[in-house]
Amino acid sequence: AQSVTQLDSQVPVFEEAPVELRCNYSSSVSVYLFWYVQYPNQGLQLLLKYLSGSTLVKGINGFEAEFNKSQTSFHLRKPSVHISDTAEYFCAVSDRGTDKLIFGTGTRLQVFP
Amino acid sequence: SAVISQKPSRDICQRGTSLTIQCQVDSQVTMMFWYRQQPGQSLTLIATANQGSEATYESGFVIDKFPISRPNLTFSTLTVSNMSPEDSSIYLCSVGQGQYEQYFGPGTRLTVT
Numbered sequence: 382a383q384s385v386t387q388l389d390s391q392v393p394v395f396e397e398a399p400v401e402l403r404c405n406y407s408s409s410v411s412v413y414l415f416w417y418v419q420y421p422n423q424g425l426q427l428l429l430k431y432l433s434g435s436t437l438v439k440g441i442n443g444f445e446a447e448f449n450k451s452q453t454s455f456h457l458r459k460p461s462v463h464i465s466d467t468a469e470y471f472c473a474v475s476d477r478g479t480d481k482l483i484f485g486t487g488t489r490l491q492v493f494p
Numbered sequence: 495s496a497v498i499s500q501k502p503s504r505d506i507c508q509r510g511t512s513l514t515i516q517c518q519v520d521s522q523v524t525m526m527f528w529y530r531q532q533p534g535q536s537l538t539l540i541a542t543a544n545q546g547s548e549a550t551y552e553s554g555f556v557i558d559k560f561p562i563s564r565p566n567l568t569f570s571t572l573t574v575s576n577m578s579p580e581d582s583s584i585y586l587c588s589v590g591q592g593q594y595e596q597y598f599g600p601g602t603r604l605t606v607t
Binding site: 413415417422423424425426427430432471475480481482484485486487 | 495498525527535536537538539542586588590593594595596597598599600601603
Protein backbone atom coordinates (compact mmCIF):
# COMPACT_ATOMS: atom_id res chain seq x y z
CA ALA A 382 0.00 0.00 0.00
CA GLN A 383 1.04 3.53 -0.64
CA SER A 384 2.62 5.38 2.30
CA VAL A 385 4.29 8.70 3.01
CA THR A 386 6.98 9.29 5.60
CA GLN A 387 7.81 12.64 7.08
CA LEU A 388 10.79 11.91 9.25
CA ASP A 389 10.75 15.14 11.23
CA SER A 390 7.75 15.75 13.45
CA GLN A 391 9.06 19.19 14.45
CA VAL A 392 11.57 21.55 12.86
CA PRO A 393 12.61 24.63 14.85
CA VAL A 394 14.42 27.33 12.91
CA PHE A 395 15.31 30.99 13.32
CA GLU A 396 13.79 33.63 11.11
CA GLU A 397 15.63 34.22 7.80
CA ALA A 398 17.36 30.83 8.02
CA PRO A 399 16.89 28.21 5.30
CA VAL A 400 14.74 25.17 5.97
CA GLU A 401 14.18 21.73 4.47
CA LEU A 402 11.23 19.52 5.37
CA ARG A 403 11.73 15.93 4.34
CA CYS A 404 9.23 13.64 2.64
CA ASN A 405 9.68 10.11 1.32
CA TYR A 406 7.05 7.97 -0.36
CA SER A 407 6.84 4.25 -0.87
CA SER A 408 5.15 3.74 -4.21
CA SER A 409 6.96 1.95 -6.98
CA VAL A 410 4.55 3.27 -9.56
CA SER A 411 4.22 6.76 -10.97
CA VAL A 412 2.79 9.19 -8.50
CA TYR A 413 1.62 12.73 -8.08
CA LEU A 414 3.11 14.56 -5.10
CA PHE A 415 1.81 17.47 -3.06
CA TRP A 416 2.74 19.69 -0.14
CA TYR A 417 0.00 21.29 1.94
CA VAL A 418 0.26 23.81 4.77
CA GLN A 419 -2.14 24.07 7.70
CA TYR A 420 -2.07 27.26 9.73
CA PRO A 421 -3.49 27.09 13.26
CA ASN A 422 -7.24 26.48 13.32
CA GLN A 423 -7.50 26.48 9.55
CA GLY A 424 -7.95 23.98 6.76
CA LEU A 425 -5.23 22.83 4.40
CA GLN A 426 -3.82 25.04 1.67
CA LEU A 427 -2.02 23.65 -1.36
CA LEU A 428 1.59 24.86 -1.44
CA LEU A 429 2.82 23.10 -4.55
CA LYS A 430 2.49 19.94 -6.61
CA TYR A 431 4.52 17.65 -8.82
CA LEU A 432 2.66 15.98 -11.67
CA SER A 433 5.32 15.55 -14.35
CA GLY A 434 8.09 17.41 -16.14
CA SER A 435 10.70 19.45 -14.31
CA THR A 436 11.71 17.87 -11.04
CA LEU A 437 12.06 21.26 -9.34
CA VAL A 438 8.67 22.65 -8.49
CA LYS A 439 8.03 26.16 -7.25
CA GLY A 440 5.04 26.98 -5.10
CA ILE A 441 3.49 29.81 -3.18
CA ASN A 442 5.13 31.83 -0.40
CA GLY A 443 8.64 31.18 -1.74
CA PHE A 444 8.58 27.42 -1.19
CA GLU A 445 9.97 24.90 -3.65
CA ALA A 446 10.34 21.13 -3.73
CA GLU A 447 12.44 18.68 -5.68
CA PHE A 448 11.17 15.34 -6.92
CA ASN A 449 13.82 12.63 -6.76
CA LYS A 450 12.58 9.38 -8.26
CA SER A 451 15.63 7.29 -7.39
CA GLN A 452 15.38 8.27 -3.73
CA THR A 453 11.55 8.38 -3.74
CA SER A 454 11.73 11.77 -2.07
CA PHE A 455 9.97 15.11 -2.40
CA HIS A 456 11.64 17.46 0.07
CA LEU A 457 10.29 20.95 0.65
CA ARG A 458 12.66 23.90 0.93
CA LYS A 459 12.65 27.60 1.54
CA PRO A 460 15.85 29.70 1.46
CA SER A 461 14.71 32.20 4.10
CA VAL A 462 11.76 31.61 6.42
CA HIS A 463 9.52 34.14 8.12
CA ILE A 464 7.65 34.05 11.39
CA SER A 465 4.45 33.70 9.38
CA ASP A 466 5.66 30.35 8.00
CA THR A 467 5.04 28.77 11.38
CA ALA A 468 2.51 26.03 10.62
CA GLU A 469 2.03 22.30 10.08
CA TYR A 470 3.21 21.00 6.72
CA PHE A 471 1.85 17.82 5.16
CA CYS A 472 3.28 15.84 2.28
CA ALA A 473 0.78 13.82 0.26
CA VAL A 474 0.88 11.37 -2.61
CA SER A 475 -1.63 9.90 -5.01
CA ASP A 476 -1.12 7.02 -7.39
CA ARG A 477 -1.63 8.07 -10.96
CA GLY A 478 -5.04 6.93 -11.98
CA THR A 479 -6.63 7.35 -8.55
CA ASP A 480 -8.10 10.36 -6.84
CA LYS A 481 -7.12 9.46 -3.30
CA LEU A 482 -4.51 11.37 -1.36
CA ILE A 483 -2.38 9.64 1.23
CA PHE A 484 -0.94 12.05 3.77
CA GLY A 485 2.19 11.93 5.84
CA THR A 486 2.08 12.53 9.56
CA GLY A 487 3.04 16.19 9.20
CA THR A 488 5.97 18.38 10.22
CA ARG A 489 5.49 21.30 12.54
CA LEU A 490 7.69 24.18 11.42
CA GLN A 491 8.33 26.63 14.25
CA VAL A 492 10.07 29.84 13.25
CA PHE A 493 11.66 31.86 16.05
CA PRO A 494 12.62 35.54 15.93
CA SER B 495 -9.58 27.25 -6.83
CA ALA B 496 -12.99 26.52 -5.35
CA VAL B 497 -14.13 28.25 -2.18
CA ILE B 498 -15.36 25.75 0.37
CA SER B 499 -17.30 26.41 3.54
CA GLN B 500 -18.26 24.08 6.35
CA LYS B 501 -20.91 24.28 9.05
CA PRO B 502 -20.63 24.17 11.97
CA SER B 503 -17.08 25.39 12.47
CA ARG B 504 -17.02 23.68 15.87
CA ASP B 505 -19.36 21.88 18.22
CA ILE B 506 -19.40 20.14 21.55
CA CYS B 507 -21.69 17.13 21.66
CA GLN B 508 -22.71 14.52 24.17
CA ARG B 509 -21.90 10.88 23.64
CA GLY B 510 -24.63 8.88 21.95
CA THR B 511 -25.88 11.80 19.87
CA SER B 512 -25.30 12.53 16.17
CA LEU B 513 -23.95 15.57 14.34
CA THR B 514 -24.37 16.46 10.69
CA ILE B 515 -21.62 18.51 9.08
CA GLN B 516 -22.34 20.48 5.93
CA CYS B 517 -19.90 21.23 3.13
CA GLN B 518 -20.77 23.86 0.52
CA VAL B 519 -18.72 24.66 -2.59
CA ASP B 520 -19.04 27.79 -4.71
CA SER B 521 -18.78 25.87 -7.99
CA GLN B 522 -19.88 22.52 -9.32
CA VAL B 523 -17.47 19.71 -8.62
CA THR B 524 -17.64 16.02 -9.36
CA MET B 525 -15.59 14.63 -6.53
CA MET B 526 -15.85 15.47 -2.86
CA PHE B 527 -13.98 13.85 -0.03
CA TRP B 528 -14.37 13.66 3.73
CA TYR B 529 -11.37 13.38 6.04
CA ARG B 530 -10.82 12.99 9.76
CA GLN B 531 -7.89 14.59 11.56
CA GLN B 532 -7.56 13.28 15.08
CA PRO B 533 -5.77 15.48 17.62
CA GLY B 534 -2.14 15.94 16.69
CA GLN B 535 -2.36 13.52 13.81
CA SER B 536 -2.52 13.50 10.04
CA LEU B 537 -5.54 13.32 7.79
CA THR B 538 -7.32 10.04 7.17
CA LEU B 539 -9.74 9.66 4.29
CA ILE B 540 -13.19 8.58 5.45
CA ALA B 541 -14.98 8.36 2.11
CA THR B 542 -15.30 9.68 -1.41
CA ALA B 543 -18.65 11.21 -2.32
CA ASN B 544 -19.58 11.53 -5.97
CA GLN B 545 -22.87 13.04 -6.99
CA GLY B 546 -25.35 10.47 -8.19
CA SER B 547 -23.71 7.46 -6.60
CA GLU B 548 -23.23 5.93 -3.20
CA ALA B 549 -20.25 7.12 -1.21
CA THR B 550 -17.19 4.88 -1.22
CA TYR B 551 -15.83 4.24 2.26
CA GLU B 552 -12.24 3.51 3.22
CA SER B 553 -11.22 0.58 5.34
CA GLY B 554 -12.23 1.14 8.94
CA PHE B 555 -15.13 3.46 8.16
CA VAL B 556 -18.72 2.29 7.67
CA ILE B 557 -21.87 3.90 6.37
CA ASP B 558 -23.86 3.26 9.56
CA LYS B 559 -21.38 5.33 11.55
CA PHE B 560 -20.61 8.00 8.92
CA PRO B 561 -23.56 8.34 6.52
CA ILE B 562 -22.89 10.75 3.69
CA SER B 563 -25.24 12.56 1.35
CA ARG B 564 -24.37 14.21 -1.95
CA PRO B 565 -27.60 15.66 -3.32
CA ASN B 566 -26.00 17.91 -5.96
CA LEU B 567 -22.68 19.07 -7.37
CA THR B 568 -22.09 21.82 -4.79
CA PHE B 569 -23.13 20.26 -1.48
CA SER B 570 -22.47 17.29 0.76
CA THR B 571 -23.11 16.28 4.35
CA LEU B 572 -21.32 13.92 6.71
CA THR B 573 -23.09 12.64 9.79
CA VAL B 574 -21.16 11.31 12.75
CA SER B 575 -23.58 8.92 14.43
CA ASN B 576 -23.82 7.62 17.97
CA MET B 577 -20.79 9.61 18.96
CA SER B 578 -18.19 8.61 21.52
CA PRO B 579 -15.21 10.61 22.84
CA GLU B 580 -13.01 8.78 20.31
CA ASP B 581 -14.86 10.67 17.56
CA SER B 582 -13.43 13.96 18.80
CA SER B 583 -11.55 15.20 15.74
CA ILE B 584 -11.46 17.80 13.05
CA TYR B 585 -13.56 16.76 10.08
CA LEU B 586 -12.62 18.27 6.74
CA CYS B 587 -14.23 18.14 3.36
CA SER B 588 -12.29 18.62 0.17
CA VAL B 589 -13.06 18.84 -3.53
CA GLY B 590 -11.15 17.44 -6.43
CA GLN B 591 -10.08 19.91 -9.10
CA GLY B 592 -7.54 19.97 -11.84
CA GLN B 593 -5.20 17.04 -12.04
CA TYR B 594 -5.67 15.11 -8.83
CA GLU B 595 -5.49 18.25 -6.70
CA GLN B 596 -7.74 18.66 -3.73
CA TYR B 597 -8.85 21.86 -2.05
CA PHE B 598 -9.97 21.82 1.55
CA GLY B 599 -12.61 23.47 3.63
CA PRO B 600 -11.75 25.08 6.98
CA GLY B 601 -12.81 22.04 8.95
CA THR B 602 -15.29 21.28 11.73
CA ARG B 603 -13.80 20.82 15.18
CA LEU B 604 -15.86 18.26 17.09
CA THR B 605 -15.53 17.54 20.78
CA VAL B 606 -17.54 14.68 22.26
CA THR B 607 -18.04 14.66 26.03
